Amino acid sequence: MIKYIVDWYKEKFADPHVVTLTLFILIAFALLYYVGNLLMPVIVAVALAFLLESPVQRFANFGLSRNKAVVIVMLLFTGIGLLTILGLLPVLWQQTSNLISEVPQMLVQGNTYLLTLPEKYPDLVKVEQIDTVISSVQDKLLVWGQIVLEASLNSISDLVALLIYLILVPLMVFFFLKDKVDMLQNATRFLPKERRLTTQVATEMHQQIHNYIRGKVIEILIIGVASTLAFVLLDLRYSVLLGALVGLSVLVPYVGATVVTIPVCLVGLFQWGISPEFGYLMLAYGIIQIIDGNILVPLLFSEAVNLHPVAIIIAVILFGGLWGFWGVFFAIPLATLVKAIINAWPTSEDKEATLSEA
Structure with missing residues (x-):
């Protein structure tokens, strides 16, 4: 068994290019697993930079320098983002609040309808079954209510994290786009030649x-x-x-x-x-x-x-x-x-x- 494992290891990892790829995968996975939450703003910024690279290239094709193209794209992206947040979030917040306030009324209507089912379909639905369903729904609502309460208590820290995202992520996106070539060249200096x-x-x-x-x-x-x-x-x-x-x-x-x-x-x-x-x-x-x-x-x-x-x-x-x-x-x-x-x-x-x- 040990000899088989040793032979397999020698066969698969004799190529230095394979070793480089394996080390890269292990390091990337370890970083994401252990500090993924801390690095998430960076990952989001990289994803947005991927998304905005195409319009930057299109502006550059019109004869603009990359720096000017990046500034124009970031201004458009920030403006559209602010308009969306300021215009959409208040509406979403208001409708969410209204929906939560109407949940008790909806539950009363739902219970009333369920209690009429044994009368309409006595052979299919029993009163005991309806009572079981109603009690189960009530228990679930209590659990969800506790989750909502805990989420509301943590809303201040979530708000701070959101503000950090709104400030840091656009800055990182700007520098990722502006200094893309230099960053890639500097990163390749630390990589093995067998890659x-x-x-x-x-x-x-x-x-x-x-x-x-x-x-x-x-x-x-x-x-x-x-x-x-x-x-x-x-x-x-x-x-x-x-x-x-x-x-x-x-x-x-x-x-x-x-x-x-x-x-x-x-x-x-x-x-x-x-x-x-x-x-x-x-x-x-x-x-x-x-x-x-x-x-x-x-x-x-x-x-x-x-x-x-x-x-x-x-x-x-x-x-x-x-x-x-x-x-x-x-x-x-x-x-x-x-x-x-x-x-x-x-x-x-x-x-x-x-x-x-x-």
């Missing part, structure tokens, strides 16, 4: 991550705006809040759309009941989901992601469990990185082909 596989993986991932982040932002904007407009036209309550939730749900493939369907259905049911208006809401919501899954996703990510659905779900669970929201957001790029490493890793057939050519 062919590492360069291969980095080159493959550079374009894929850029395409993914850009496509995901476009998808969130399109689905969020389309959902909000549809909800407003249907006169659905909390239309902006629900539209934003539907837009953000695309961050989690397959699962997000399923989860966000629950609040959309519940709000529609409490507002209209089982009626034609509720049917129109579900029809519009279904059309948006069909357009997202069958048109937007293939159009935006056809060249960026080529992963099996099971691999995507596992990546969302794994990286989301490790790093929360940002782990979910970067789950697909990280899964693509794992795939690129596996594809670049030399196999026995590759070594035999190299020896035969030599």
Whole structure:
């Protein structure tokens, strides 16, 4: 057994390029695992720099210097971001507060409706079953209430962290864009010369991550705006809040759309009941989901992601469990990185082909 392990080690790690790639992976994973929360503003800034690199290049193609192009892009990005925050956040806050204040009334309506079911369907529904459901829902609400209370007590620290993000992240994005070439040259000075596989993986991932982040932002904007407009036209309550939730749900493939369907259905049911208006809401919501899954996703990510659905779900669970929201957001790029490493890793057939050519 020991001899087999030793032989395997000698076979796989005889190539210094493999050793370099392995050390790079281990160091990167250790940094993300142990100090990932501290480095998250840096990671977010790098992701935004990836996203803004394309418009910087386009302005540079018009004859502007890179520094001027970076300044123009950062001014546009900051202005649009401030307008979005100042215009959208107050509405979201107001609708969230209104929804929370109406939850007790919704619960009363829901209990009243459930208590009528044994009378309407005595052969299918029993009073004891309804009582069990109501008590279970009440217990869950108590747990959620405690979570909301704890979150509100921690809101001050969260607000401070948000302010740090709003100040530090744009600054880092500016310097990442402005000094990109110098930073990359300085970073390569500390890398070993035997880094062919590492360069291969980095080159493959550079374009894929850029395409993914850009496509995901476009998808969130399109689905969020389309959902909000549809909800407003249907006169659905909390239309902006629900539209934003539907837009953000695309961050989690397959699962997000399923989860966000629950609040959309519940709000529609409490507002209209089982009626034609509720049917129109579900029809519009279904059309948006069909357009997202069958048109937007293939159009935006056809060249960026080529992963099996099971691999995507596992990546969302794994990286989301490790790093929360940002782990979910970067789950697909990280899964693509794992795939690129596996594809670049030399196999026995590759070594035999190299020896035969030599």
